Amino acid sequence: MKDSLSRFLKYFKNKKNKEFHFIFSLVMVMVSIPLPKYNLSSQTVIVLVITWILLNPLSEKYTLFKKNKKHFFILSIPFFLAMLGLTYSNNFNVGINKLGLQILFIIFPLIFSTINTRFIDREKVISYFPIGVFISALFGACKASFFLLNNLGNYFYYDRFALFLNKHTTYFSLFVVLAILFVIHQLIHKKIEIRLSVILLLLFVPLIYILSVRISILALLIGVMPLLVYHLKIKYIVGLLISLPVLLGLIYLTPNFQKRFEKSTIEDRQIEDVDFRKLHWESVLETISHNSLLVGNGSGSNRDYLYNKYREYKLTAAYENKYNAHNQFLEVLLNYGFFGLLFFLFLLIYLAILFINSKNSLAISFLLTLIIFMLTESILERHSGVIIFTLFMSLFVKTDLESN
Numbered sequence: 001m002k003d004s005l006s007r008f009l010k011y012f013k014n015k016k017n018k019e020f021h022f023i024f025s026l027v028m029v030m031v032s033i034p035l036p037k038y039n040l041s042s043q044t045v046i047v048l049v050i051t052w053i054l055l056n057p058l059s060e061k062y063t064l065f066k067k068n069k070k071h072f073f074i075l076s077i078p079f080f081l082a083m084l085g086l087t088y089s090n091n092f093n094v095g096i097n098k099l100g101l102q103i104l105f106i107i108f109p110l111i112f113s114t115i116n117t118r119f120i121d122r123e124k125v126i127s128y129f130p131i132g133v134f135i136s137a138l139f140g141a142c143k144a145s146f147f148l149l150n151n152l153g154n155y156f157y158y159d160r161f162a163l164f165l166n167k168h169t170t171y172f173s174l175f176v177v178l179a180i181l182f183v184i185h186q187l188i189h190k191k192i193e194i195r196l197s198v199i200l201l202l203l204f205v206p207l208i209y210i211l212s213v214r215i216s217i218l219a220l221l222i223g224v225m226p227l228l229v230y231h232l233k234i235k236y237i238v239g240l241l242i243s244l245p246v247l248l249g250l251i252y253l254t255p256n257f258q259k260r261f262e263k264s265t266i267e268d269r270q271i272e273d274v275d276f277r278k279l280h281w282e283s284v285l286e287t288i289s290h291n292s293l294l295v296g297n298g299s300g301s302n303r304d305y306l307y308n309k310y311r312e313y314k315l316t317a318a319y320e321n322k323y324n325a326h327n328q329f330l331e332v333l334l335n336y337g338f339f340g341l342l343f344f345l346f347l348l349i350y351l352a353i354l355f356i357n358s359k360n361s362l363a364i365s366f367l368l369t370l371i372i373f374m375l376t377e378s379i380l381e382r383h384s385g386v387i388i389f390t391l392f393m394s395l396f397v398k399t400d401l402e403s404n
Contacts, residue, residue, distance in 0.1 A: 019119045022051040026125055029391065031132035034175045036139075036166030038383045045107065045387075052111045061114035068113035071397055075390065077347045078380060079105035081332075081340045085299030095300030101386060108390045112398035122399045123191065123362075126392075130179035130200060137176070137207055140164040158212045170377050171384040173213035177220050177369055178388070180204045185227050185362050215376045223369035230361035277326070277376075280318055283309035284325045288333045296337035306334070324381055328374035331381060351393055354400065363396040 025048040032041040065072065073080075082095075082102040089095035143164040144155040155161055162169040183200050186192035208216055287306040291297040303322070310319035317323070325331040332344045348371065355363040370379065370389055379385030 018051070018055050022048070022055050022115075023120060023125065025051045026120070027128045029387075030125060030128040031135070033129065033384070033387055033391075034132040034136040034167070034172065036136065041383070041387060045104070048111070049107065052115065055115055064116065065110075065114045068398070068401070071401070072109045072113040074347060074350050075109035075394055075397065076105050077343050078102055078386075078390075081336050081343060082299045085296065085301075085336055085340070087298075088295070089298035089301045091300045091302050093300070094302075095298065098300045101381075101383060104383075104386050104390050108394040112394045117395075117398050117402055120399065122395060123186070125395075126182060126362075127186070127192075129175075130182055130204075133175045133179040134200060134203060136165060136167075136172075137203055141203075156210050158210075161210050167384065168382065169211050170213050170215070170373070171379070171382060173208065173211045173216040174219075174369070174373050174379070174385075174388065176204050176207045176211065177216050177223060178366060180208075180220060181223050181227065181365050181369065182362070184224060185365070188227060215373055219369045219372040222372055223365045226361040226364040226368065230359065276315065279313045279315055280310075280323065280326060281330065283313055283315070283318070284327070284330050284334065288330070288337075291334065292337055294337045295339050296333060296335045299335060301335075303334075324378045326377060328378050328380055331378040351397070354397060358400040358403070360396060360400055363392075363400070366392055366396070 025044065028044040029041070029048055032044045035041070079099075079102040082099045086092070086095040086099055140161060144161060147153055147155050153160075155164060159169055162172065165172050167175075180201065183192065183197050183204070187194075187197050208220070283306060286309055287303070288296075290305055297303075307319045307322060310323070315323075325334055329341065329344070332341050336343075348367070351367055352364070355367060373379050373385075377385075380389060
C-alpha cells in the first residue's frame with residue numbers, strides 16, 4: 001500500500017506528467033461541450049480544476065496571478081456584474097442560481113492566469129472541439145435516420161433535430177459554425193489533411209441546412225472574413241468574397257430556411273416572424289425604460305413587467321415560455337442597466353483590440369461569430385454559451401500574451 005502511494009506521489013511530482021493530465025482534461029472539456037446535456041461538460045470542468053491545482057505550486061500561481069490580474073478581472077466582468085446585481089435583486093434565490101452559472105467566468109480566467117501555457121499546443125487542443133461536434137451530430141443523424149427509415153417521422157429539421165442532439169438548436173448551430181471556421185483555418189495553414197477536412201465539412205455544412213438557424217449564415221459569412229484577409233492572396237480573397245455570399249445565399253433560399261420564415265402565431269392572428277421579433281424587442285425596451293436605466297433590475301430579479309408586456313402585445317409563445325431578451329446586449333441592459341452594458345462592451349472591445357494587435361485571425365473570427373449570435377440570442381444566459389465564450393477567450397488571451 002505504501003509502495004503504491006509513494007509511486008503515485010512520485011508520478012505526480014513529475015512536471016511532464018502533470019502537464020499531460022492538464023492537457024488531457026482540457027481536451028475532455030473541448031470534446032464534451034457539444035455533447036448532449038450539460039452534466040458531462042460540468043464534470044470535465046471539475047477534473048480540469050483538479051489537474052490545475054496539481055499542475056504548479058500555489059506560490060507560482062500567486063506570482064503569475066499578480067502578473068496577469070488585469071486580464072483576469074477583465075475576462076471575469078460578467079461574473080462581477082452578476083455578483084453586484086445580486087445585491088439589489090428582488091429574487092435572491094434565482095440570482096444565486098444565475099451567479100452559479102456565471103462562475104465559469106471566474107474558473108477559466110483564473111486557471112489560465114495562474115499557469116504558464118507554453119506547454120499547451122493551442123490549436124491541437126482546440127482541434128478536439130470539432131471532433132466533439134462531429135460525434136454529437138453523428139449520433140443525432142443516426143437517431144433521426146432510424147426514425148425516418150421506420151416511418152416514425154422526419155426529424156431532420158430545426159428543433160425536431162434538436163430533440164436528438166439534446167441541445168438548443170441556436171447553440172448547436174453556433175458550435176457548428178465555430179467548427180467550420182476552425183477547419184477552414186486549419187486548411188489555410190495546411191495543418192489538416194484534405195481528406196479529414198472534407199469529411200468534417202461534408203457533415204458540418206449540411207448541418208447548417210438541417211438546423212436552419214438563420215443567424216448562423218450571417219455569422220459564418222462574417223466569421224470567415226478574418227481568416228481570408230489575414231492569410232490568403234488578394235486574388236483568392238476576391239474569388240471567395242464573391243463565391244461565399246452566393247453559396248450561403250443559396251443555402252438561405254433552401255426549403256428548410258424558407259420554412260423558418262413562416263408566420264408566427266400570436267393570440268388573435270398570424271404575423272411575420274420579423275414582426276414578432278420586433279414586438280418582442282419592443283417589449284424588452286419598454287421594460288428597460290421601466291427599470292433603473294443606470295443599474296437595471298438586478299441578477300435574477302423577476303420579470304413580471306416584461307411578461308405582462310408580452311401578454312399586452314399578445315405574444316403567446318413569449319409569455320407562456322417566459323422568453324428572455326433574445327439579444328445579449330438587451331439582456332445586460334435588463335439586468336445591469338447602462339452601467340453593466342458599458343463594462344460588457346469594454347470586455348468585447350478589449351478582446352478585439354488584443355486579438356487584432358496579436359494578429360490572431362482565429363480568435364478574431366471566433367469573437368466576431370459570438371458577437372453576431374449575441375444579436376439574436378442571449379448566449380450568456382445558458383451553460384453552452386457561457387462555457388464556449390469564457391473558455392475560448394481565456395485560452396486565446398493567455399496564449400497570445402505569452403507568445404508575444
